[in-house]
Amino acid sequence: MILPKLFEERMKNLLKDEYTYFLHSYDQKHYSGLRVNTLKITPEEFENICPFKITRIPWIENGYYYSGNEQPARHPYYHAGLYYIQEPSAMTPANLLPIEPGDKVLDLCAAPGGKSTELAAKLKGEGLLVANDISNSRAKALLKNIELFGVPNAVIVSETPAKLANYFEGYFDKILVDAPCSGEGMFRKSPSIMKNWEQYGVDYYNKLQKEIILFAAKMLRPGGKMLYSTCTFSPEENEGTIKYLLENCPEFHVLNPIEHKTNKEKVSYEGFSYGKPEWVDGTEELKNCIRLWPHKIHGEGHFITLLEKYSSQEKDSSIGKINHGSLSGEADEFMSHLNIEWDPKQIDIREDKLYLYPKELPAIKGLRIMRPGLFLGEMKKNRFEPSQALASSLKISEYNQTINLSAEDPDTIKYLKCETIEVSGDYKDGWQLICVDGYPLGWGKLTGQTLKNKYLPGWRWM
Numbered sequence: 001m002i003l004p005k006l007f008e009e010r011m012k013n014l015l016k017d018e019y020t021y022f023l024h025s026y027d028q029k030h031y032s033g034l035r036v037n038t039l040k041i042t043p044e045e046f047e048n049i050c051p052f053k054i055t056r057i058p059w060i061e062n063g064y065y066y067s068g069n070e071q072p073a074r075h076p077y078y079h080a081g082l083y084y085i086q087e088p089s090a091m092t093p094a095n096l097l098p099i100e101p102g103d104k105v106l107d108l109c110a111a112p113g114g115k116s117t118e119l120a121a122k123l124k125g126e127g128l129l130v131a132n133d134i135s136n137s138r139a140k141a142l143l144k145n146i147e148l149f150g151v152p153n154a155v156i157v158s159e160t161p162a163k164l165a166n167y168f169e170g171y172f173d174k175i176l177v178d179a180p181c182s183g184e185g186m187f188r189k190s191p192s193i194m195k196n197w198e199q200y201g202v203d204y205y206n207k208l209q210k211e212i213i214l215f216a217a218k219m220l221r222p223g224g225k226m227l228y229s230t231c232t233f234s235p236e237e238n239e240g241t242i243k244y245l246l247e248n249c250p251e252f253h254v255l256n257p258i259e260h261k262t263n264k265e266k267v268s269y270e271g272f273s274y275g276k277p278e279w280v281d282g283t284e285e286l287k288n289c290i291r292l293w294p295h296k297i298h299g300e301g302h303f304i305t306l307l308e309k310y311s312s313q314e315k316d317s318s319i320g321k322i323n324h325g326s327l328s329g330e331a332d333e334f335m336s337h338l339n340i341e342w343d344p345k346q347i348d349i350r351e352d353k354l355y356l357y358p359k360e361l362p363a364i365k366g367l368r369i370m371r372p373g374l375f376l377g378e379m380k381k382n383r384f385e386p387s388q389a390l391a392s393s394l395k396i397s398e399y400n401q402t403i404n405l406s407a408e409d410p411d412t413i414k415y416l417k418c419e420t421i422e423v424s425g426d427y428k429d430g431w432q433l434i435c436v437d438g439y440p441l442g443w444g445k446l447t448g449q450t451l452k453n454k455y456l457p458g459w460r461w462m
């Protein structure tokens with residue numbers, strides 16, 4: 001692989017004797033990974049039904065390598081939201097941010113949602129995830145992935161960090177800042193990034209990172225934890241940004257994320273490296289940062305830092321609630337088939353659309369919101385149409401009219417292609433939840449033997 005000359009010189013200066021090993025890693029293939037969605041299935045259950053060959057990623061409990069010849073994105077289980085295709089090192093930031101169910105979590109640079117989907121899985125449906133990306137077009141991909149994963153308690157926002165900080169000062173328990181960066185760690189996987197690196201360089205991104213991390217710091221509650229990550233090697237964007245934060249916000253300190261990890265039994269951190277304070281003339285505590293190098297692990301380059309904000313007096317973080325509506329009769333009838341009890345106070349109707357808000361939802365009026373909670377469905381010509389997002393968020397046992405197909409059944413692909421299906425069997429007319437091997441894919445409306453396909457056209461199998 002031909003690398004930019006300036007990049008080679010910089011890395012040689014930094015790595016010295018190690019440089020040859022580093023360079024050699026560019027002659028090797030990159031690793032492909034997938035991460036199991038533990039909101040829907042356990043890793044053990046997935047291993048039992050997985051149709052392609054996978055091997056465990058040593059440091060990620062629910063992460064697997066698959067061979068580059070496989071196409072896991074072209075399997076019905078992908079459309080059932082059972083896994084996310086993600087580069088193995090990129091799984092690490094969300095894995096090392098210690099999330100507890102019930103936490104209020106912000107993913108500030110979230111699109112397309114690789115890390116948000118894992119943060120949501122760790123919340124187990126309890127608490128709140130605010131997933132934000134400044135780019136509206138990228139936030140649309142984020143929305144799709146959150147919905148495909150079946151996340152019930154996420155709010156999707158597309159705002160600047162500055163504006164969010166005005167709303168959420170001291171609010172979040174945990175924050176992930178997966179910062180925009182020069183992407184040096186991804187040259188092997190996506191060589192086109194080298195052009196971007198040559199065009200913008202390290203300083204452009206470093207300026208952005210310094211701005212973003214200070215706004216993030218403002219939104220963390222005292223005692224809360226924040227994880228900063230990049231997929232680049234440059235000291236300026238990594239230890240340098242953290243040094244800048246520590247100088248400007250002395251209430252922060254750097255933690256060793258591996259020491260703060262619970263349930264470490266199933267994982268191994270062999271090949272992980274630590275931060276280099278000497279590269280930025282920084283303090284000893286930068287040694288707690290984590291560096292992933294492609295010549296030391298089976299994954300690409302990454303940088304990870306876990307930070308804690310010293311707790312002072314606990315702040316009252318209840319910053320207002322939105323007013324809630326109540327259900328209409330038609331929607332009520334549909335809901336009677338659901339075996340779930342929702343608090344009616346969490347249900348809101350806006351312009352014929354029904355949402356289930358997270359319990360913890362703060363006042364967000366005025367922000368550019370892509371999704372204020374779980375979109376349940378909408379009234380169309382006095383009829384209630386359940387949403388794709390609702391189907392994705394359900395377990396098969398949570399709706400009492402289901403048609404369960406197998407992954408091999410040709411009707412499964414026909415369904416994912418939005419075609420009408422003829423069914424045989426004893427099913428009731430009305431809304432049916434269509435599943436593959438017990439995992440929901442979407443809705444269909446049955447009249448007699450004919451199933452009108454209600455799979456979301458934008459998600460259609462191509």
Ligand SMILES: C[S@@+](CC[C@H](N)C(=O)[O-])C[C@H]1O[C@@H](n2cnc3c(N)ncnc32)[C@H](O)[C@@H]1O
Nearest residue numbers: 109110111112113114115134135138178179180
């Ligand atoms: C490394 S990517 C995030 C990847 C994502 N966390 C994931 O795992 O799928 C960085 C993101 O930061 C966003 N971004 C760029 N400038 C930003 C800014 N000033 N504030 C917030 N986000 C920004 C980009 O749109 C991009 O989606």
